[in-house]
Amino acid sequence: MTRYQYHIFAPYRVCPLGAHVDHQHGIVTGFAINKGVDFWFTPNEDGQVHLESWTFDGFVDFDITQASQVKEKHWGDYARGAKYALRKRFILKKGITGVIQGSLPIGGLSSSAAVLVAYVMAFAKANDIELTPMEIVQIASEAEREYIGLNNGILDQSCIVLGKKEGLLFLDCDSNEYRIIKRNPKMPDFEIGIFFSGLTRSLVNSDYNLRVYECKTAAWNMLAYMEQPLKTFDKTFLRDIPRLTFEKTRIAMPQRFARRAEHFYSEYRRVRQGVTAWESGNIELFGKLCFESCESSIHNYECGSPELIAIYEIMRSLPGVYGGRFSGAGFKGACIAIVNPEYKDEIERELTKRYLEKFPEYEKTFKVYFVKPDDGARFI
Structure with a gap:
């Protein structure tokens, strides 16, 4: 070179x-x-x-x-x-x-x-x-x-x-x-499983931007129903609106927008709970919250291809998987999981077998990797 x-x-x-x-x-x-x-x-x-x-x-x-x-x-x-x-x-x-x-x-x-x-x-x-x-x-x-x-x-x-x-x-x-x-000394060892569906995707051409607009529209709905001043779309964020306002207005807005807002507010709660779990070394609870996050992504945020949902459902049932969800925007791409390293071989074997039984067309492109946390971008 x-x-x-x-x-x-x-x-x-x-x-x-x-x-x-x-x-x-x-x-x-x-x-x-x-x-x-x-x-x-x-x-x-x-x-x-x-x-x-x-x-x-x-x-x-x-x-x-x-x-x-x-x-x-x-x-x-x-x-x-x-x-x-x-x-x-x-x-x-x-x-x-x-x-x-x-x-x-x-x-x-x-x-x-x-x-x-x-x-x-x-x-x-x-x-x-x-x-x-x-x-x-x-x-x-x-x-x-x-x-x-x-x-x-x-x-x-x-x-x-x-x-x-x-x-x-x-x-x-x-x-x-x-x-x-920092990782709590009481926390057991873990690695991160990455399961590529075999599909690739471009976020610019997916529904990613549409979901962003739906979240902002939900915020606009809430402000309008409460007769609050509206900001321009680029300065409108769900973070600026209390959950109590959402509870008062959710029934009045189209349900697709209410579901987007429900995902935001419930994910805010899950992150807070997850941080506490991580600080205390409770990797089981942290993983459970990751699974709950994915459920909300499927049902409230409404993303996830059939392939990703299949991977998610299979990995939920496997021993050694603490928790996981779609990675990235969740339209194609990959799933990630927090796993017990002792179960890596079994996880890869079972997940590959059951996924390819359902989607044999991805035999050459479905991939499984196990990685670890690392430091950020740097000069080598």
């Missing part, structure tokens, strides 16, 4: 509790994991960016000093998005030459956010820009919202940048305050 000056590792992430609430300024939990994106690069003086991917075909070339043009619906859009968000704040003069590679299949682990974080860090390094961890989070998130077109919150980028191998990230997406809750 060509020798490059720098090497960034940006981990993938999992979110055991706090599903689908970051865009409504909720509270979330997460881990960075020991699989992710590796990016090797060398800065140059001419302002040209030349990128190669060992995961996708083709090359990407553009001038970092010029404004990003129309998206090309190509993996290079993520590098252009990082440039776009950085150029809003800084003058960029130096380009890079580099190669990027992912270590797991695409779908459910926020690989797009990991890639964006890597590009933001690389462009900043090349141009002698010092960024705090939260600045990296915010710039990468802005790139994904404003350039890529995914109306997400800061959960993905925060896990990827702020995660620590020795603990659970607890993040308030309203205040951006966070802490790492």
Whole structure:
């Protein structure tokens, strides 16, 4: 391999509790994991960016000093998005030459956010820009919202940048305050199972953005019924409306909007309970709450393909699985589970057997991995 000056590792992430609430300024939990994106690069003086991917075909070339043009619906859009968000704040003069590679299949682990974080860090390094961890989070998130077109919150980028191998990230997406809750010494060993359905998905083309709008519409309904002033849609969040207001107004609004709000408020409660369980070392309760989160994702948030629901139902019945849920937006992608490492072989064998009996067409693309928490994005 060509020798490059720098090497960034940006981990993938999992979110055991706090599903689908970051865009409504909720509270979330997460881990960075020991699989992710590796990016090797060398800065140059001419302002040209030349990128190669060992995961996708083709090359990407553009001038970092010029404004990003129309998206090309190509993996290079993520590098252009990082440039776009950085150029809003800084003058960029130096380009890079580099190669990027992912270590797991695409779908459910926020690989797009990991890639964006890597590009933001690389462009900043090349141009002698010092960024705090939260600045990296915010710039990468802005790139994904404003350039890529995914109306997400800061959960993905925060896990990827702020995660620590020795603990659970607890993040308030309203205040951006966070802490790492170290693993209680009483807690038994665990690993994280990742079960790829065999489907891949693009969130921009899924119902992800639609769900965001439904949550905001639920908030608007509540404010309107209570004759409260309405804010513009981009400044309307369920977090700003008390649960008591929801209880008073839920019967008056269309039920699809009431279900979205019910998921938000119940997930807020589950995250609070989960943090207490984690602090006390009660991994069984923590896992039970993860299962309850997935139930709400299915019935209140109404996401989940037949494939993901099948994986979820199978893993619920397996010994050694403390808890789990859909990962990512939950439309295709993967499921994650907190597991007892002693049962890994049995879990993989039974899950693979029962899933492929139901969906034999995914025999070549269904994958099972076991990973561990890791530190956030860093230079190697």
